[in-house]
Amino acid sequence: GENVEQHPSTLSVQEGDSAVIKCTYSDSASNYFPWYKQELGKGPQLIIDIRSNVGEKKDQRIAVTLNKTAKHFSLHITETQPEDSAVYFCAASGRDDKIIFGKGTRLHILP
Amino acid sequence: SAVISQKPSRDICQRGTSLTIQCQVDSQVTMMFWYRQQPGQSLTLIATANQGSEATYESGFVIDKFPISRPNLTFSTLTVSNMSPEDSSIYLCSVEAPTGANVLTFGAGSRLTVL
Numbered sequence: 001g002e003n004v005e006q007h008p009s010t011l012s013v014q015e016g017d018s019a020v021i022k023c024t025y026s027d028s029a030s031n032y033f034p035w036y037k038q039e040l041g042k043g044p045q046l047i048i049d050i051r052s053n054v055g056e057k058k059d060q061r062i063a064v065t066l067n068k069t070a071k072h073f074s075l076h077i078t079e080t081q082p083e084d085s086a087v088y089f090c091a092a093s094g095r096d097d098k099i100i101f102g103k104g105t106r107l108h109i110l111p
Numbered sequence: 112s113a114v115i116s117q118k119p120s121r122d123i124c125q126r127g128t129s130l131t132i133q134c135q136v137d138s139q140v141t142m143m144f145w146y147r148q149q150p151g152q153s154l155t156l157i158a159t160a161n162q163g164s165e166a167t168y169e170s171g172f173v174i175d176k177f178p179i180s181r182p183n184l185t186f187s188t189l190t191v192s193n194m195s196p197e198d199s200s201i202y203l204c205s206v207e208a209p210t211g212a213n214v215l216t217f218g219a220g221s222r223l224t225v226l
Contacts, residue, residue, distance in 0.1 A: 032213050043115075043203055043217030044154065089154065093213045101154040 002027040004092050006102025014110050019080055021105045023090035024072040030094035033066060033073045038087045038104075047088075048075070077107075085109045112208045113138050115218035123224045129192045132221045134204030139184035141207075145177070148201040148220070157202075160187045194225045 003026040013019045025033075031052040036044035050057045050064045050073065057064050061080075066073040077084055090102040114137040124130050134143060145157040157177055158166040166179040180188045191198050201220040208214040 034214065036215075036217075041219065043205075043219045044215075045217070046208075046214060049214065097213060098156065099213055099215065103151075103153045 001096075002030060002092055002094050002098070002100040004090060004100050004102040006090050006105060008105060009103065010106045010108070012108040012110055013080055015080055015082060017080055019075075019077045019084070019107055019109075021075045021088055021090065021107070022072060023074070023092075023102050024070075025092040025100075026071065027092070027094045028068075028071065030092040032093040032099075033064070034091050034093075034099070035062075035064060035075050036089040036091065036101075038089065040086075044089055080109050082109050082111070112210070112216045113140065113206050115204055115206065115216060117204050117218040117221050119221055120219060121222040121224075123226060124194050125226060126195055128194055129190055130194065130223060131188050131190045132202050132204075134187045134189070134218060136185045136206055141184070143181065143187045144205040144215070145179065145187075145189045146203040146205060146217075148203060150199070154203065157189070191223065194223070196225045199223060199225045 006023045034049035037047045038044040048062050048064050050066050061078045063076040087104045087106050089104050091099050093099045116135045118133045143160045146154045148154050156169050157172045158168040160166045160179050160181040162181045162184050178190045201222050203220045204218040205215045208216045
């Protein structure tokens with residue numbers, strides 16, 4: 001089955017700098033890659049997703065890139081703000097439509 | 112997207128007892144999903160609950176330990192039975208968003224601590 005690895009587990013960046021979180025997946029049939037943000041005391045919320053027919057997608061300060069050959073995808077957050085502090089999860093969904101999540105990255109935005 | 116309410120939001124339970132978590136959705140949905148999020152870990156799918164049929168459990172999860180009810184298209188319950196400290200987790204209810212397949216909306220979760 002699918003396996004999703006996520007790095008780093010913890011990331012601290014200065015406010016205004018960029019943050020990058022990387023994930024790899026194992027199943028070449030996976031075709032949907034969402035990213036979720038989980039704030040303290042809340043459930044995960046979808047922030048951006050990408051499907052395998054697209055290499056990059058942007059939404060304001062957030063972008064996701066996908067390299068199907070290498071089976072990895074990344075989340076990029078530019079001009080980070082205090083409200084970006086949260087746990088971020090990548091995920092992959094493949095042939096059986098099951099969504100497999102990475103272990104999460106705790107992002108700290110430093111003042 | 113759907114609004115999901117979960118109860119309780121948190122609870123402290125004694126070993127050997129059982130607790131039922133409720134999930135209410137503000138719209139009718141075909142499938143509801145129950146996830147477990149252990150401390151510092153990923154989200155793991157426990158089971159998929161369809162209205163009118165038995166829940167489908169993932170590998171490693173069994174009905175005797177995690178019985179699920181789905182009486183209608185807006186409500187589901189998950190019971191954690193005969194709890195041990197290893198069951199201390201956040202339990203999350205989720206539904207597919209109408210925007211697309213595999214796009215999930217989550218409830219705020221129920222944080223259980225088993226002593």
